[in-house]
Amino acid sequence: MVDSLSLKPEAAAPAPAPAVKRGRGRPQPSLRSRREAWAAHLFLVPWFIGLFLITIGPIVASFYLSFTDYSLLEEAKWVGLENYIKLFTEDPRFWTSLKVTAVYVVVSVPLQLAFALALALLLDRGLRGLSFYRSIYYLPSLLGGSVAIAILWRKIFGADGLVNAILAVFGIQGTSYVNNPDTALSTLILLHVWTFGAPMVIFLAGLRQIPSSYYEAASIDGAGTLQQFKSITLPLLTPIIFFNLVLEIIKSFQSFTQSFIVSNGTGGPTDSTLFYTLYLYTKGFKDYEMGYASALAWVLVVIIAALTGINFLASKYWVFYGDSK
Amino acid sequence: MATVSSRNPVLYRRRVTRGAKHLMLIGFGLVMLYPLLWMISSSLKPEELIFREPGLIPSEITFENYTQGWNALAHPFSYYLWNSALITILSVVGNLAACSLAAYSFARLNFPLKKLWFALMLGTIMLPLHVVIVPQYIMFSQLDMINTIWPLILPKFLAHDSFFIFLMVQFIRTLPRELDEAAAIDGAGYWRTFFRVILPLCTPALTTTAIFTFIWTWNDFFSQLLYLNNPDNFTVPVALRSFLDSSGESSWGPMFAMSIIALGPIFGFFLAGQKYLIRGMATTGLK
Numbered sequence: 001m002v003d004s005l006s007l008k009p010e011a012a013a014p015a016p017a018p019a020v021k022r023g024r025g026r027p028q029p030s031l032r033s034r035r036e037a038w039a040a041h042l043f044l045v046p047w048f049i050g051l052f053l054i055t056i057g058p059i060v061a062s063f064y065l066s067f068t069d070y071s072l073l074e075e076a077k078w079v080g081l082e083n084y085i086k087l088f089t090e091d092p093r094f095w096t097s098l099k100v101t102a103v104y105v106v107v108s109v110p111l112q113l114a115f116a117l118a119l120a121l122l123l124d125r126g127l128r129g130l131s132f133y134r135s136i137y138y139l140p141s142l143l144g145g146s147v148a149i150a151i152l153w154r155k156i157f158g159a160d161g162l163v164n165a166i167l168a169v170f171g172i173q174g175t176s177y178v179n180n181p182d183t184a185l186s187t188l189i190l191l192h193v194w195t196f197g198a199p200m201v202i203f204l205a206g207l208r209q210i211p212s213s214y215y216e217a218a219s220i221d222g223a224g225t226l227q228q229f230k231s232i233t234l235p236l237l238t239p240i241i242f243f244n245l246v247l248e249i250i251k252s253f254q255s256f257t258q259s260f261i262v263s264n265g266t267g268g269p270t271d272s273t274l275f276y277t278l279y280l281y282t283k284g285f286k287d288y289e290m291g292y293a294s295a296l297a298w299v300l301v302v303i304i305a306a307l308t309g310i311n312f313l314a315s316k317y318w319v320f321y322g323d324s325k
Numbered sequence: 326m327a328t329v330s331s332r333n334p335v336l337y338r339r340r341v342t343r344g345a346k347h348l349m350l351i352g353f354g355l356v357m358l359y360p361l362l363w364m365i366s367s368s369l370k371p372e373e374l375i376f377r378e379p380g381l382i383p384s385e386i387t388f389e390n391y392t393q394g395w396n397a398l399a400h401p402f403s404y405y406l407w408n409s410a411l412i413t414i415l416s417v418v419g420n421l422a423a424c425s426l427a428a429y430s431f432a433r434l435n436f437p438l439k440k441l442w443f444a445l446m447l448g449t450i451m452l453p454l455h456v457v458i459v460p461q462y463i464m465f466s467q468l469d470m471i472n473t474i475w476p477l478i479l480p481k482f483l484a485h486d487s488f489f490i491f492l493m494v495q496f497i498r499t500l501p502r503e504l505d506e507a508a509a510i511d512g513a514g515y516w517r518t519f520f521r522v523i524l525p526l527c528t529p530a531l532t533t534t535a536i537f538t539f540i541w542t543w544n545d546f547f548s549q550l551l552y553l554n555n556p557d558n559f560t561v562p563v564a565l566r567s568f569l570d571s572s573g574e575s576s577w578g579p580m581f582a583m584s585i586i587a588l589g590p591i592f593g594f595f596l597a598g599q600k601y602l603i604r605g606m607a608t609t610g611l612k
Contacts, residue, residue: 033435039515040434044442047427047490050483055449058460065459072463122350129347135599136354142595142602143361146544147562148584151569152364155577162363165379194357201606254453257546261566277547280455285551290459297455304453 066294076291083295094296096271097279100185101253104275108192109248113241115196120203121233134204138197149191150261154178157187178262181272188258188273199244206240207233235320242319246311253304256281276300368581375578391586394579397572398564399556402583405564409543412477412560416542417535419481420489424534425527427484428493429519433505449487454547462551476552481538489534492605496530497523533605536598540591561587 041048066083070076087094119137123130143149156162159176167174177183210233218228259267259275267274267282280300284293359381367375368390370383378384395402430436431443465476484490500523508518524531546562553563565587568580595602 036434036515037436040430040436040439043426043430043434043515043519045426046423046482047446047484050423050480050485051445051449054461054464054480054483054485055452055457058457058464059452061460061463062456072466119353122346127346131599133350133354134603135595137357138599138603139592139595140357140361142540142591143544143588145546146588146591147546147565148587151565151580151584152360154569155581156360156363162360162379165377169379194360198606201603205606250451250453254455257562260546260550261569264570277455281547281551284459285462290463294459297453297459300453301456308451 062294062297065291066298068291069289070291071288072290073288079291083292084299086292087295087299093271093274093279097267097274097276100267100272100274101255101276104185104189104192104255105249105252108189109245109252111189112193112196112248113199113244115193116199116244117203117237117241119196120200120207121229123200123204124207134197134201138201141195141197144191144195145257147257147261150258153187153191153258154262157183179269181269184262184269184272188255188262191258192252192255199248202244203237203240206237210236238319239321242311242315246308249307249311250304253300253307364581365585368578368585370578372576372578375581390578390582393576394568394583394586397576397579397583398559398568400559402564402586405559405561406586408558409560409562412474412549413539413542415474415478416481417538419478420484420486420534420538421531423482423484424486424489425493425524425531426519427490428497429523431490432494432497433502433523434515446487446490450491458548458551465552471552472555472558473552474558477542477548486538489538492534493527493530496527500526529601529604532598533601536594536601537605539594543591 065076067078067080068076069079069082123133127133154161157177158164159179161176163177164174177187214232214236215228218232223231254277255275256277259273259278260281263269263273263278265278265282267278276296277300280293280296283289283296362381363379366381366383369386369388370378371385371387371389374383374385398405427446431439431446461476465471468475470476480486504522504526505518508522513521544562546566549560549563550566553559556567559567565580565583568583572580
C-alpha cells in the first residue's frame with residue numbers, strides 16, 4: 001500500500017524481447033519484437049489520434065490563442081501579452097472569480113475530507129451494516145454534480161425553501177440564502193461537503209490495509225483508542241489523506257455546474273458565486289473572447305500545477321511512507 | 326442473551342456504545358438524505374403545499390407535477406431522456422472499446438518509447454478540461470458539428486478519458502502472464518489474445534468503466550451546455566436548465582418531478598453496480 005500511490009510509469013511491464021544478432025552490423029530488433037511493436041501501435045491507434053487531435057493539438061492551439069484576439073468570426077489577431085496584462089491589471093472580475101474559487105476550495109475541501117475521515121473511522125472495524133451505511137453516504141457524491149441537485153439546492157436555500165420552512169417551525173423567519181451575497185457561496189460549500197462519500201470510500205479502503213496486528217500489539221502495550229489513532233491510524237493513513245487532498249483540490253478548482261445553476265449562469269448575487277470556470281465560460285462562450293478565455297485557462301493550469309507542486313513538496317513533511325521508501 | 330450482558334458490565338457497556346453508534350450513523354444518514362427525500366415527497370405534493378410543509382409525508386398525494394413537468398417544454402420529457410440515453414450509451418461503448426485497446430497495449434506489449442507515451446497518458450488524467458475546450462470548440466464548430474452528438478461522443482471513441490485506460494492497465498497487470506503465453510503457444514496472435522483471453526477476464530474493470538462513464542456522462546452539464554444549443558438536441562441536464570430558466574421562481578413541483586426522473590437512472594445504476602463503483606474507487610485510489 002505504501003508506495004502504491006505514486007502514479008509513476010516505472011512500473012510499466014518490462015518484457016524484453018531478446019535482440020537477435022543478424023549478420024554483421026548493429027543488432028537488429030527481432031522479427032517478434034517488431035511484430036509486437038507493430039501490434040502495440042495498432043491497438044493504440046484510437047488513443048494516438050485522440051492524443052494529437054483533441055489533446056496535444058488543442059493544448060498548443062490554446063497556448064497560441066492566449067496571445068491573440070479571437071472571436072470565432074474573424075482571424076485571430078496577435079496581441080502579445082495583452083490578454084495576460086489585462087487579466088492581472090484591469091480585470092476586477094478575474095480577481096473576484098479567483099477569490100471566490102479560492103475560498104470555496106480552501107473551506108470546502110478540508111471540511112469534506114474531515115467528514116470523510118471521521119465517517120470512515122466510525123464505519124471501520126467490522127461494524128454491522130457497514131455496506132448499508134457506506135452506500136447511504138456514498139450516494140450524494142454520485143448525484144452531487146448534477147443539474148437536478150443544483151436545482152434542489154437552490155430551492156432548499158431559497159427564500160421560501162426547506163431551510164426556512166424548518167426554521168419557521170421554530171418561529172424564526174429567514175431570508176433567501178442563495179440571493180444573499182454573504183451566504184450564497186456557503187450554500188455551494190455545503191453542497192461540496194455533502195459529497196464526502198467518494199473520499200470516504202477511499203479512506204475506508206486505506207483503513208482496511210492497516211494490519212490489525214499493529215492494533216493488537218499497541219493494546220498489549222496499553223495504548224488507548226486515542227493513542228492508537230494518533231500513532232498508528234493517522235500516520236499510516238497520511239498517504240491516502242494526501243491523495244484525496246490533491247485530487248479534491250484539482251477537482252473542486254474546476255467546479256462549474258453548481259455555481260452555474262444556483263446563480264442562473266451569472267455568478268451572482270454580485271459575483272459572490274462566480275467560480276473561475278464560470279467566468280471562463282462566460283468570456284469564451286458568451287462574449288466570444290476566445291483569446292482571453294484561453295489566457296484564463298492557462299492561468300488556471302498554472303495555478304493548479306503550482307498548488308499540486310506545493311502539495312507534493314509539503315508532503316515530505318507530513319506524509320508517512322513507511323520504511324520501505 | 327440480555328441477562329448475560331446485563332450481568333457482565335463490560336459486555337453491557339460495549340453493547341450500549343455500539344447501539345449509540347448505530348443511532349448516530351442512522352441519524353446522520355437521515356440528515357444526509359433528507360434533501361433527497363424532501364425532493365421526492367415535494368414532487369408528490371400540490372404546488373402550494375411544498376413550502377408550507379417541511380415534513381416528508383405529503384398530506385395530499387398528486388401526480389400532477391409529473392404530467393405537468395413532462396409536457397412543460399417544447400418536447401415531451403421522454404425526448405430529452407432519449408437524447409441523453411443515446412449520448413450516454415455511445416459514450417459507454419466508445420470508452421469500453423478505445424480504452425481497453427489502449428490498456429492492453431500499455432499493460433502487455435512492448436514498443437519503443439512506451440514509457441514516454443505512458444507518462445503522457447497519465448499526464449492527461451490530471452489535465453484541466455478548460456485548457457483544451459476553446460480550441461476543441463473551434464475545431465468542432467469548423468467541422469460543423471455544433472448541435473450534433475459528435476463533439477460529445479467522438480472523444481470517447483478516441484480514448485480521451487485516460488482515467489479509464491489507467492484503471493484497466495492496473496487491472497490487466499494483475500492477470501497472470503502465463504495466460505498470454507499459453508495463448509501464444511496455442512497460436513493466438515495479439516488480437517486473439519486480447520479478445521479471447523484478456524478482455525473476458527477484464528469484466529470487473531469493464532463494468533466499473535461502464536458504470537462510471539454512464540454516471541459521468543448522464544450528469545455532465547458543461548460540454549452538453551456548450552455543444553447543444555438547439556432545443557431539438559437538448560439532453561436532460563440542458564433541458565432541466567432551460568426549464569429553470571423559463572419558469573424562474575415558479576413551478577418548482579414539476580421541476581422537482583423532472584429532476585427526480587433525471588436522477589432515476591443514476592440511482593438505478595448505483596443500486597445495481599455499487600460493488601463495482603466502490604471497488605473501482607478503492608483500487609484506482611490505492612493501486
